[in-house]
Amino acid sequence: MTKRTYSISELSEEFGITLRTLRYYEDEALIAPKREGQARIYSTSDRARLIWILRGKRVGFSITDIREVLNMHYGKGGKEEQCRVTISACNKRIKNLEQQKKDIDETLEELSSLVDTMTIFMAENYPAANSI
Amino acid sequence: MTKRTYSISELSEEFGITLRTLRYYEDEALIAPKREGQARIYSTSDRARLIWILRGKRVGFSITDIREVLNMHYGKGGKEEQCRVTISACNKRIKNLEQQKKDIDETLEELSSLVDTMTIFMAENYPAANSI
DNA sequence: GTTGACCCTTACGTAAAGGTCAACTAAAAA
DNA sequence: TTTTTAGTTGACCTTTACGTAAGGGTCAAC
Numbered sequence: 582m583t584k585r586t587y588s589i590s591e592l593s594e595e596f597g598i599t600l601r602t603l604r605y606y607e608d609e610a611l612i613a614p615k616r617e618g619q620a621r622i623y624s625t626s627d628r629a630r631l632i633w634i635l636r637g638k639r640v641g642f643s644i645t646d647i648r649e650v651l652n653m654h655y656g657k658g659g660k661e662e663q664c665r666v667t668i669s670a671c672n673k674r675i676k677n678l679e680q681q682k683k684d685i686d687e688t689l690e691e692l693s694s695l696v697d698t699m700t701i702f703m704a705e706n707y708p709a710a711n712s713i
Numbered sequence: 714m715t716k717r718t719y720s721i722s723e724l725s726e727e728f729g730i731t732l733r734t735l736r737y738y739e740d741e742a743l744i745a746p747k748r749e750g751q752a753r754i755y756s757t758s759d760r761a762r763l764i765w766i767l768r769g770k771r772v773g774f775s776i777t778d779i780r781e782v783l784n785m786h787y788g789k790g791g792k793e794e795q796c797r798v799t800i801s802a803c804n805k806r807i808k809n810l811e812q813q814k815k816d817i818d819e820t821l822e823e824l825s826s827l828v829d830t831m832t833i834f835m836a837e838n839y840p841a842a843n844s845i
Numbered sequence: 846g847t848t849g850a851c852c853c854t855t856a857c858g859t860a861a862a863g864g865t866c867a868a869c870t871a872a873a874a875a
Numbered sequence: 876t877t878t879t880t881a882g883t884t885g886a887c888c889t890t891t892a893c894g895t896a897a898g899g900g901t902c903a904a905c
Contacts, residue, residue, distance in 0.1 A: 590851070600852090605893060619853050619900080633823075639816045641773045644892070650824075657831055661839045664831050671828045678817050678824075684771045685810050685817075691765075692810075695785060696803045699796050707793045722881070732882085737863060751870075751883050776861070 587623040589614075596635060606634060609644050611651060640678065650674070719755040721746075728767060738766060741776050743783060772810065782806070 593600050606612050607621070612630050614621040623631075630651060637647040653667045725732050738744050739753070744762050746753040755763075762783060769779040785799045 588851080599894080601893065601895085604853090609892090620851085621853090636816050636820060639813060640820055653827060657827070657834065661835070664835050664839075668828055668831050668835075671824050671831075675821060675824050675828075678821050681771060682814060682817055684768050685814055688768060688772055689807060689810050692782075692803050692807050696800055696807075699800050699803075703793070703796050703800075707796075720881080731864080733863065733865085736883090741862090752881085753883090 585625060587628060589621050589623070592623055592628065592631060596631065598635070603631075606631075606644075609648065611644065611648055641681070646674075717757060719760060721753050721755070724755055724760065724763060728763065730767070735763075738763075738776075741780065743776065743780055773813070778806075 587595075589600055589603050592598075593603060603612075603621075607614065611634055612623070612627050614623045614627050616622065633651065634647050637650065642650070649670065653671065656663065656667065659667075719727075721732055721735055724730075725735060735744070735753075739746065743766055744755070744759050746755045746759050748754065765783065766779050769782065774782070781802065785803065788795065788799065791799075
């Protein structure tokens with residue numbers, strides 16, 4: 582068995598985030614590590630949540646968004662109406678993310694065509710330069 | 714020929730953003746519409762910049778990022794060192810966006826598997842419900 | 846018996862991206 | 876001529892996502 586718990590600074594180091602950030606996420610009810618006295622003890626499932634949080638952030642989710650999605654995971658199997666709401670919330674997010682992918686593709690195209698243009702320009706005007 | 718200029722409220726309406734936002738972008742040197750007296754007159758190229766800005770925002774660029782990229786477009790064909798810097802900045806952004814696409818794909822998978830799970834759960838527990 | 850490594854909380858600070866509100870101007874409509 | 880209408884600036888307000896002290900606890904090591 583690999584290690585089952587993590588201290589705050591272990592997670593902080595592993596993911597390159599500050600202690601403050603981890604505590605902040607707890608304040609915002611995104612993670613709820615056990616305590617040993619006052620000290621936070623993170624489980625592997627806390628760590629999994631953290632991975633979700635960080636990926637959520639990278640795709641532009643707000644703290645509130647992330648909390649909502651995490652709660653969905655936990656809340657699954659509730660009342661009918663609640664399920665329905667969750668599903669439609671998911672679908673909304675999915676649509677957003679798909680739009681975002683399109684936006685990214687368009688941006689990528691523009692950026693690489695800009696790079697192309699400039700590379701050609703460089704080759705014409707500063708041919709002597711080493712091309713590393 | 715289609716219309717060549719736009720008022721602030723035309724653009725505001727077309728893109729669903731507020732006047733404040735358009736003025737803010739000008740304050741932040743992202744757009745620089747001509748003036749007719751005091752009133753802002755946006756050209757088609759201002760509008761094109763705006764489209765870039767809004768898409769940039771959707772992919773998570775900050776105002777500062779967007780300004781940088783817009784300046785790249787304008788600055789192309791400058792001094793050698795400047796070109797080099799621009800190209801490497803572009804490449805950096807490209808890498809980021811590619812990572813972001815991966816993150817989005819992962820998130821999409823998790824979200825749709827969540828939807829699947831819940832849909833099955835619904836079908837099992839509340840089969841009577843109409844499935845619209 | 847103090848030093849150092851970690852840990853804690855409380856609380857004010859801050860940058861980004863606008864919102865909101867007041868007071869003003871200029872042109873157009875009534 | 877008065878009143879809309881569309882636009883302007885400037886000032887302050889707000890939220891988000893943390894940063895940054897300030898002050899203190901614990902426990903092993905020297």
